Amino acid sequence: MTDKKWAFEDFEVGGAIEFGPRLVTAEEMIDFASRYDPQPMHLDEAAGKASMLGGLSAAGLFTASLFMRMMCDAYILDSTSQGAPGVDYVNFRKPLLAGDTLTGRSVILEKRISKSRPGLGFVSVRHELRNQRGEVICEMANTGMFLLRNPETAA
Amino acid sequence: MSLDAKLGIGETVDLGSHTFQAGEIKEFASKYDPQRFHIDEEAAARSVFGRLCASGWHTISMWMKHNAASFPATVERSRQWGTPIEFGPAAGLRDLKWLKPVYVGDTITFTRTPRAHRALATRPGWRMLTTDNAAINQNGETVMTFTTMVLMKAE
Numbered sequence: 001m002t003d004k005k006w007a008f009e010d011f012e013v014g015g016a017i018e019f020g021p022r023l024v025t026a027e028e029m030i031d032f033a034s035r036y037d038p039q040p041m042h043l044d045e046a047a048g049k050a051s052m053l054g055g056l057s058a059a060g061l062f063t064a065s066l067f068m069r070m071m072c073d074a075y076i077l078d079s080t081s082q083g084a085p086g087v088d089y090v091n092f093r094k095p096l097l098a099g100d101t102l103t104g105r106s107v108i109l110e111k112r113i114s115k116s117r118p119g120l121g122f123v124s125v126r127h128e129l130r131n132q133r134g135e136v137i138c139e140m141a142n143t144g145m146f147l148l149r150n151p152e153t154a155a
Numbered sequence: 156m157s158l159d160a161k162l163g164i165g166e167t168v169d170l171g172s173h174t175f176q177a178g179e180i181k182e183f184a185s186k187y188d189p190q191r192f193h194i195d196e197e198a199a200a201r202s203v204f205g206r207l208c209a210s211g212w213h214t215i216s217m218w219m220k221h222n223a224a225s226f227p228a229t230v231e232r233s234r235q236w237g238t239p240i241e242f243g244p245a246a247g248l249r250d251l252k253w254l255k256p257v258y259v260g261d262t263i264t265f266t267r268t269p270r271a272h273r274a275l276a277t278r279p280g281w282r283m284l285t286t287d288n289a290a291i292n293q294n295g296e297t298v299m300t301f302t303t304m305v306l307m308k309a310e
Contacts, residue, residue: 039242057244
């Protein structure tokens with residue numbers, strides 16, 4: 001038995017979890033880029049404007065990492081998460097620019113109990129992240145592992 | 156010189172190695188993925204992982220750091236055969252698999268293998284390059300694989 005709000009049983013197929021809003025600052029984008037992806041369009045406003053991204057724009061992995069943080073704050077930290085074996089896809093549809101405000105949504109696609117570990121379940125989710133204009137800037141799909149709240153009653 | 160040769164299609168590039176320390180694992184996770192098994196040794200010991208391990212987003216971000224560091228050499232190599240390659244933004248990731256945890260003290264070697272490219276009808280001169288990437292630990296075990304799609308200006 002867990003005291004977490006989100007165990008495997010609590011994810012409803014077809015349901016959605018909304019998260020955000022989250023203002024994204026130039027400082028945090030530059031901090032990430034300087035450590036992990038120091039390309040000019042991620043570090044400098046003028047270089048960003050000169051690129052096809054049209055302004056100081058986040059590194060793709062900053063967008064994905066921030067996405068992860070937003071999901072952690074929305075539900076993963078208050079869940080029985082046991083991590084994830086991977087991510088099916090991440091699509092960067094539009095640039096994430098400094099000063100954008102993001103909102104996110106996770107839609108539960110399907111779930112199943114592990115055959116090898118009956119106390120554990122897999123939850124497949126499609127996520128999207130939008131900017132303040134309602135444009136989808138990033139889509140992602142993955143399968144997370146969550147402990148069951150009541151493994152003994154699961155068939 | 157063929158474009159395949161210029162882009163290094165089929166050639167695996169060793170991007171270098173990194174030894175993950177507890178401090179940086181916790182620092183990255185506290186910002187982007189503060190699940191207990193990434194920030195707290197005791198909680199990690201009770202988790203499915205058994206020990207403190209890096210966020211998967213940290214591992215792939217460290218790959219990107221090494222990948223970006225290799226760009227000048229790639230551009231310089233391409234310059235010898237005429238117009239140098241210009242790197243653009245990433246369009247997405249596919250099939251990101253975290254096959255094994257990256258634990259404190261693990262030394263991870265990163266690689267990149269360009270696989271295919273195609274012209275973009277909407278952006279003359281630009282191509283979409285598909286690349287398979289990997290991270291391998293000190294025991295020779297592959298801990299992460301994924302495919303990237305990146306825009307690249309190459310003639």
